[in-house]
Amino acid sequence: MKKLGMGLVGPGFIAAHHLDAVRRLGDVEIIGIAGSSLESAKKRARELNAGRAYASYQELLADPDVHVVHNTTPNHLHREVSLAALRAGKHVISDKPLASNAQESRELFEAARDAGVAHVVTFNYRGHALVQQARTMVAKGKLGAPVFVHGRYLQDWLTDERTYSWRLDPKLGGASSALGDIGSHWCDLAEHVTGSRITSVLADLHTAVPVRLAPAESTKAFAKSKSAQRREVKITSEDIASVLLRFDNGARGCLIVGQVLPGHKNDLRLEVNGRLASVAWQQEQPNELWLGQHAQANAVLAKDPATLDPLARGYAHLPAGHPEAWADAFRNLIADAYDWIRRGGTPDTKPPALPTFADGYRNSLVIDAMLRSHAAGGVWQDVEEPLGPQRKKGKRG
Ligand code: SOE
Numbered sequence: 001m002k003k004l005g006m007g008l009v010g011p012g013f014i015a016a017h018h019l020d021a022v023r024r025l026g027d028v029e030i031i032g033i034a035g036s037s038l039e040s041a042k043k044r045a046r047e048l049n050a051g052r053a054y055a056s057y058q059e060l061l062a063d064p065d066v067h068v069v070h071n072t073t074p075n076h077l078h079r080e081v082s083l084a085a086l087r088a089g090k091h092v093i094s095d096k097p098l099a100s101n102a103q104e105s106r107e108l109f110e111a112a113r114d115a116g117v118a119h120v121v122t123f124n125y126r127g128h129a130l131v132q133q134a135r136t137m138v139a140k141g142k143l144g145a146p147v148f149v150h151g152r153y154l155q156d157w158l159t160d161e162r163t164y165s166w167r168l169d170p171k172l173g174g175a176s177s178a179l180g181d182i183g184s185h186w187c188d189l190a191e192h193v194t195g196s197r198i199t200s201v202l203a204d205l206h207t208a209v210p211v212r213l214a215p216a217e218s219t220k221a222f223a224k225s226k227s228a229q230r231r232e233v234k235i236t237s238e239d240i241a242s243v244l245l246r247f248d249n250g251a252r253g254c255l256i257v258g259q260v261l262p263g264h265k266n267d268l269r270l271e272v273n274g275r276l277a278s279v280a281w282q283q284e285q286p287n288e289l290w291l292g293q294h295a296q297a298n299a300v301l302a303k304d305p306a307t308l309d310p311l312a313r314g315y316a317h318l319p320a321g322h323p324e325a326w327a328d329a330f331r332n333l334i335a336d337a338y339d340w341i342r343r344g345g346t347p348d349t350k351p352p353a354l355p356t357f358a359d360g361y362r363n364s365l366v367i368d369a370m371l372r373s374h375a376a377g378g379v380w381q382d383v384e385e386p387l388g389p390q391r392k393k394g395k396r397g
Contacts, residue, residue: 005031006339007066008175010073011044013220014095014122017327019048020068021334028068028338034060057081061088068118068341070365071095075180076172079104086111091118091341095330097184097367098360100174105357105364106387112357118345120337121360125268126353127329127336129303130289132312134272134279135193135353142311143274146194149245149253149278150271154264155183158239159221164214165221168235177237179205179367182268187366188359189270190255193281196247199360200382203370205238208260222265243370246380266326278289287323315353317333362386 006022008015011033022028032052035041041053054060061069061084069085071078071094076386079099085092092112099105100123112119125131137143158165167173167181174180191197212235215227239260245253258264268283271290278292287303304320305313315332318324336351343349365384373381 003027003029004338005029005065006055006068006070007031007063008033008050008070008072009035009060009085010071010077011041011048011050012072015044015070015072016048017330018072018093018334019050020327021331022338024331025335025338029065031063031065032060057084061085061090061369067091068093068338074166074172075100075174079108082108083111086115086117086119089115089117089228090219091337091345092357093120093122093337094357094360095122095233096188096360096363097174097180098357098364100367102361102364103269105361109357109361110387111218116345118350119357120333120336120340121355121357121363122330122333123185123192123355123359123363124326124330124333125185125189125242125283126192127136127315127332128281128286128357129305129308129312129316129324130281130286131189131193131329131335132315132353133289133301133308134270134281135195136309136311137279138194138272138274141346142277143188143272143275143279146196146247146249146251146272146274147194148271148273149190149194149247150255151186151190151269152256152267153186153269154256154261154267155182155259156262156264158209158259158260160224161209161211162213162230163219163225163274164212164233166218168212168233168237168239169180170237173237174239176367176371177369178239178257178259179203179241179243182259183241183370184363184367186255186257186268186270188333188355188363189268190245190253190272190364192353192355193270194247194250194251194272196243196249197368198253198383199248200246200380201366201369201373202244202378202380203373204242205370206240206367207235207238207372208240208258210235238374241370241374243373281325319388358386
């Protein structure tokens with residue numbers, strides 16, 4: 001089989017995981033990377049053993065050996081780089097959130113739909129075998145109708161006021177910080193697992209650390225900066241959020257999000273209560289799915305390819321008792337993306353669990369409604385309907 005060539009733009013923290021995932025596929029060649037300058041690209045290409053270094057993303061896009069572009073730039077560059085890649089006829093795998101706001105996400109969705117290429121957004125938590133198991137159980141009616149969908153995405157890497165990230169600057173990260181960065185994952189997961197859509201939201205946002213002593217350079221997620229030089233930065237975007245939710249199947253829900261909460265590292269938890277049974281999944285214990293029952297004993301389903309539903313089994317690669325986690329789920333998402341690319345990237349060949357630009361656009365509308373709800377003083381706001389053609393022509397990715 002001919003290898004597909006991939007190029008990566010934006011060689012920061014997450015780039016290494018994209019490269020790791022494609023290396024594990026075996027049938028993808030890493031052609032090269034572009035950063036903010038030729039020097040930075042050369043340095044990272046050496047560090048990551050990632051092929052050629054390009055002086056700019058435009059140079060990378062002009063290379064005919066690059067068939068697939070991984071866009072791992074900071075949020076404010078997502079639109080520009082993904083649009084250019086789509087216009088150059090490349091398949092695009094973009095980090096989440098798809099863009100800085102719903103308007104830009106819509107533009108990207110339309111461009112991707114019209115380009116006829118594969119378009120993927122990395123809502124990577126979908127790639128866990130037990131997330132797929134939960135989704136299948138809901139779809140097959142094993143829980144009965146979902147009535148309550150709730151959970152959290154809590155982190156602590158922004159707790160110290162001497163930590164500063166570009167994600168907190170609305171010009172670089174977008175109007176929302178915690179919701180856009182991690183609330184977006186939870187909302188995608190909740191809709192993916194339940195098969196229902198969030199229709200309205202009531203949000204209360206808060207900035208618990210309103211002034212930061214920022215180092216000269218933005219701190220990488222989960223890292224600590226030792227810089228001696230500091231400047232005071234006023235923070236306007238939220239680091240804490242509480243949101244009530246309504247779903248289109250009538251279910252109610254709630255979500256708490258925060259990135260300044262000591263002790264919580266990457267604490268993503270989703271629980272779905274149906275009329276017959278409940279399931280709960282936690283990112284930090286990804287090999288277990290809690291099954292809650294009313295008239296029988298509760299149970300914990302372990303990740304075991306032998307007992308998983310056939311629809312979820314493909315996401316587990318090791319036998320029972322051999323844990324699989326974050327990097328494996330990320331690889332599963334990238335594997336689905338390349339599978340779609342090899343099948344032509346048409347709407348009918350998309351693997352069902354793979355999140356597309358349609359999902360990224362939809363997700364931006366949900367986060368947008370949360371920002372509107374808070375700005376209006378904490379009142380219910382409807383999530384805007386995505387573009388007509390996305391639904392009418394059945395072109396949802
Ligand atoms: C930082 O909050 C971060 O790296 C997010 O940007 C990722 O999307 C999330 O999966 C883990 O935390």
